[in-house]
Amino acid sequence: MCELFGVSTSEPVRLFCNLDEFAKHGGASHANRSGWGVAYYQDNDVLLIREALPAAKSPWIGFLETHGLTSQCTICHVRFATRGAPSIVNTHPFRRELGGRMHVFAHNGGLRAIEDELPFESEQYRPVGQTDSEYAFCLLLQRLAPLWQTPQSGVPALADRMAIVARTASDLRKLGAANFLYADGDVLFAHSDRRRFDVDGEFGELRAPGLCLGDTRELVKGMDIKWPVTETAGILVASVPLTDTGWTPLDEGTVVALRDGDEVARTMP
Secondary structure, three states: OOEEEEEEEEEEEEEEEOHHHHHHHOOOOOOOOOOEEEEEEEOOEEEEEEEOOOHHHOHHHHHHHHOOEEEEEEEEEEOOOOOOOOOHHHOOOEEEEEOOEEEEEEEEOOOOOHHHHOOOOOOOOOOOOOOHHHHHHHHHHHHHHHHHOOOOOOOOOHHHHHHHHHHHHHHHHOOOOOEEEEEOOOOEEEEEOOEEEEEOOEEEEEEOOOOEEEOOOOOOOOEEEEOOOOOOOEEEEEOOOOOOOOEEEOOOOEEEEEEOOEEEEEEOO
16 A cells, blocks of 8 residues: 655754655555655645656655755655556645645545545535545545635634544545545644555555554664754654554544644544
8 A cells, every 4th residue: 555654843854765665664565656755844835746656766766865855844655556547646745725825635545436425515626636535635625724714814723623634534434544644834634544554465454553653763764864953853654663663553543633743632533
């Protein structure tokens, strides 16, 4: 299945990544060959680099591995296509503007008949590509839009945003595996569901956990973070633990909100 990786820190950190090597740690060296992408937050905007090619064939990966880019919030995704051809419009992460800032979304799983089961509530956001993942992102933004478009300025209350993210996650879980990372420029939300783990070169049955939280500074080959100071707080999110220690699995249906390297909210199903 697809691989997700997210970083939330109190100070900007430099992430050096080789997503081809990273995917191998998840046992997906044979499968995750449909594209890759990395989103780096800078204030309210996002630098998004993505390709619909295997990471092993990309000259961009060599640049990211040797130079790295700096951010307090980063979302990475390596794709195994289940719906929608390998193309740039179907490559995660996806981004849209809402409330004067960029929102980013990446998903792992499959959501059967999402258009029929969860029809759009408005036409404000529509998919550019053909994936169920982008459809889910547009649905989430439609539900969040009223919070961000009120006359009052500023970021909506976290409790209000969290309630909508958790409700949408619950709706998505009924349709299949719905692990996702979603960021709005203030908070990185992570929803853990179930995923298919590699079993002897094949994908097994869906089971929890779909995501794990990490507080370690040690990472597997393919991911390296240069921390500016030892006091920098940081929380990592990954589809599978990236080291033998320092990782906590998230129960099925859990949504956590991360800001500046700290967990600031959590909901359980």
